[in-house]
Amino acid sequence: MPPPRPNLELYLVTDSVNLPPNSTVYSQVEACLSARHPPTIVQIREKHLSTAKFIELARDIYALTSKHGVPLLINDRVDVALAVGCEGVHLGWDDMADVPTARKLLGPEKIIGLSVSDHEQLEKALGVDPTYLGIGPVFSTPTKPDHNPPLGTPGVRSLLSAIPATMQAIAIGGINHGNVQRVLFQSKDISGRRLDGVAVVSAIMASPLPVGACNLLHETINWPPLFVPTDYSIQTEDFPIYRDNIHKHKPLVHHITNNVVKSMSANISLAIGASPIMSENPAEFADLAALPNVGCVLNMGTFTGGREFQDLFLGALREHNVRGNPVIFDPVGAGATSARREFAQMIVGGGYCTVIKGNEGEIKSLAGLETVKMRGVDGAGGEGSEEELAKVVHDLATLENNIVLMTGPKDYISNGAHTFCLTNGSKYQSRVTGVGCALGSVIAAFCAAAPVDESLIGPVISAIGMYNVAAERAEMLLEGSDQPGKWATVFVDCLAAIAMSSENLTELIAAHEVRELTNVGKWGRPAGGEGLKQGEDLAEA
């Protein structure tokens, strides 16, 4: 008899804790099964019901799932699965029965799933031959507060690549429609091995619209990936529109940033017409993230470490990811110490960072290249060639499916499909602490003010361009005198003047060298493009 091979594409796991008002586990599952695209498999997970109540609930739900031809699994309780006669069980490592015992009790036709969260468990799991493996947690999730540390998509990929193609595998933990494509895309290994599905808990069970949640998840899973960068191009004539959007929408920038730059970041946000809020209270993250035109800056500059610091960053990342808000992550000092590098990698793996922004040492360190040793948080600029640096941002952006910005005397920006180099700016920017950090606020504001379906590379380049032009103007106003303190003040004034003026931002930015670098990383030697002419499409420059 061939082993069962269920369709695991959209795997619903029930949760009785975070239900919306006036609903039950039964009513949520019933609604889901009536969706145009119902879950392909359902697992009942109940940790606190008595056996009799559990069997009663499972029987009722089994009547529903069998009517719709959807397999039903029971979490942990082989006895409940036997009593109900449903299609199988899902087991963890601390559960009542192990896989061989469950197989003996249930027989060869039943589905037996097993959770794995590290390579050690995986090795043992492969020896007991379950029907499928559930890899997780991918992200930190409130439905299982005692879970292992999040694997991130690199962790899922690493486990998936060690699972034979004959064994099915899904991912679980904090997956919702906002991150599902990223999970599916980034967990693919180089051999093309991909997940057979994703398990979803709160994104459906806590939704007041479970039918819509199922249909949306199905569509998001099956649509061409949203962030796979294929034809993102930017139009330089849109630069002024991105600036106007700030005045129109007055974006809110939620900062979790370091103590050195809080005041500067708030003032720079105000100078460009955005609204800053410094909030490190997780109790208000969901409310902040739910506001319109919100961006988030996560800056780990004054890295205190510890569980609280980790929860702060992961909590904000989760709430902003759920709402699809842009998150700008600044891995300050990631090249200076291994604790910082590990923390930065954990954040990038623990959610979706729309833009990763750092200096050369930080970005290289995050990319796993330890060639630069930073002595502190300021950039170790000038070490790499243009080809090398462009390749680093291109490769990291491709891997993360996002935008990566490496700052320094030249800024390199890539979304994986297009890589740009901006050469404007002032030497004073590296002489006043926090100028790089505050650029994160400006980028967040430009991204949060952009239309939701907009590719964000244009707003990001506009933000950097405007910032650096203001830095140059401030330097010019010093007329050659060496006054970094004065420059910092004049810089904020120049930034406010450009942000609020009707000067043509395209002309201001494009008058400088903004180049698209072609063939980055393809043949090892990217060719520099021509200088940009006004109105020219950078993608074709």
Ligand SMILES: Nc1ncnc2c1ncn2[C@@H]1O[C@H](COP(=O)(O)OP(=O)(O)OP(=O)(O)O)[C@@H](O)[C@H]1O
């Ligand atoms: N020598 C320079 N010449 C021109 N522009 C520069 C120079 N150094 C930095 N910049 C600009 O300053 C901005 C911040 O970059 P930088 O690399 O200094 O950030 P950072 O190291 O994160 O700063 P910090 O940690 O002090 O906030 C970028 O927009 C970059 O273009």
Ligand SMILES: Cc1ncsc1CCO
């Ligand atoms: C100096 C310094 N140390 C930690 S954060 C910070 C500000 C610059 O990023």
